[in-house]
Amino acid sequence: MRLSNLALLSLMAAALAGCNETLESVSTVDLSKVKNKVTEPLSQPMLAKMRSKSMDQFSPIVLRIFKEEGVLEVWKARTDNRFEKLTEYKICAWSGRLGPKVKEGDRQAPEGFYNLTPAHLNPNSKYYLAINTGFPNKYDAANKRYGTNLMIHGACSSSGCYSMTDEQVLEIYAFARDAFKGGQKTVQLQAFPFRMTAENMARHAHSENIDFWKMLKVGYDNFEVTKRPPEVNVCEKRYVFNQQSNGAFNPIGACPAMSTPPALQAALSAYNRTYDVAYEKAMRKFDGMVWYDPSEAERKALVAKQRKGRELAYAPTGSALEAGKLMKLSDYQERLKENEARTAAAAISRQTAAATAGAAEKLEKTASIPVPKPNPVKPTAEVAAPAEAPTVAATDDAKKPFWKFW
Numbered sequence: 001m002r003l004s005n006l007a008l009l010s011l012m013a014a015a016l017a018g019c020n021e022t023l024e025s026v027s028t029v030d031l032s033k034v035k036n037k038v039t040e041p042l043s044q045p046m047l048a049k050m051r052s053k054s055m056d057q058f059s060p061i062v063l064r065i066f067k068e069e070g071v072l073e074v075w076k077a078r079t080d081n082r083f084e085k086l087t088e089y090k091i092c093a094w095s096g097r098l099g100p101k102v103k104e105g106d107r108q109a110p111e112g113f114y115n116l117t118p119a120h121l122n123p124n125s126k127y128y129l130a131i132n133t134g135f136p137n138k139y140d141a142a143n144k145r146y147g148t149n150l151m152i153h154g155a156c157s158s159s160g161c162y163s164m165t166d167e168q169v170l171e172i173y174a175f176a177r178d179a180f181k182g183g184q185k186t187v188q189l190q191a192f193p194f195r196m197t198a199e200n201m202a203r204h205a206h207s208e209n210i211d212f213w214k215m216l217k218v219g220y221d222n223f224e225v226t227k228r229p230p231e232v233n234v235c236e237k238r239y240v241f242n243q244q245s246n247g248a249f250n251p252i253g254a255c256p257a258m259s260t261p262p263a264l265q266a267a268l269s270a271y272n273r274t275y276d277v278a279y280e281k282a283m284r285k286f287d288g289m290v291w292y293d294p295s296e297a298e299r300k301a302l303v304a305k306q307r308k309g310r311e312l313a314y315a316p317t318g319s320a321l322e323a324g325k326l327m328k329l330s331d332y333q334e335r336l337k338e339n340e341a342r343t344a345a346a347a348i349s350r351q352t353a354a355a356t357a358g359a360a361e362k363l364e365k366t367a368s369i370p371v372p373k374p375n376p377v378k379p380t381a382e383v384a385a386p387a388e389a390p391t392v393a394a395t396d397d398a399k400k401p402f403w404k405f406w
Helices: 005-016 044-052 138-142 166-181 198-203 210-226 262-285 296-302 329-367
Strands: 061-066 071-077 083-090 112-116 130-132 151-153 187-192 232-235 238-241 289-292 325-328
Touching: 044 083, 061 166, 071 166, 083 166, 112 138, 112 210, 130 166, 138 232, 151 166, 166 187, 187 210, 198 210, 198 262, 210 238, 210 262, 289 329, 325 329
Parallel strands: 061 187
Antiparallel strands: 061 071, 071 083, 112 187, 130 151, 232 238, 289 325
16 A cells, blocks of 8 residues: 555545534335336435535445444545445344354354455345345454355345345445446445444443454544545454555465554544543443343344234344443343353253154154165255355455555
């Protein structure tokens, strides 16, 4: 990465004056009138909003997800090449708890930095429309984290995905489609457990995932300071952001000699000085307290009424902020014991049910009339079920930084 100090200083100064507007997008699309969901244009009010913010319809975008807040944001490049938040959506459903996805079947939704290409768009999804998150990326692979078909899709039903309503995903898909049409090579997806403010980091300081989240926060801070998607690399099984180097980045090898551009380093230092003061204040505020991260079931209980009158597949999940709470350390430890006891009881119940079913099946076979034993037949190969979308290998090969494209 070769950014001049002057260019970076200009970006920093502009970033400090950035807009903090918050808008929740409420789609008014009537799906019954959509003739082709893949080519459905963005609404005229949305296009007018872009023009008011000096954004071209086909300029680059960045997608940002905040699990705890249950929000997906769409940021878009303005004519000055800085990104500004255009709109945001309330995530209808995400599964699991806060924390990264580690393995297939853990029901966790990914956290990290992912590069999306046109190949990640799935127009034929059984969940209306879908965008593959790109999990696993190079960081995930280096740390032996795995899973398939992790999507942003419609239908409001999740098993490791970020699920929106069909109306929402129609619009999100259109944003990505138009950005690719305008020449954007990769759309950066930033998936965070929460907004990485000093208070939120202090509130989650006792989490087992805190070291992973501190690493993600470096990329979060780079974006907050520059309002540009950071250049992301992986070495020594960790993320590194906006680093200058003449050497290659090997996800599992030693990091090459790296340096942060001086202007960016100065801006980050100023940002962190303010953050450190706020963090110390927040730690005093939460002294002796621990944040209880709610389970998926506890979140679903908040929005149970929303499911009435809908199909069983419709499964919204409530806010983790509303379902979670601060607790005294002693109360928190007692809650963990209760949860572990319930989990163990559920496991025993499943084992008992399986054993009972096995015994019944054995009894039924014993009571049945014997039949001649058939000749052994060589089993045929099992046919794999079709995947939601083709898994796209990470393509973080050497190429010019995102901003240089523009």
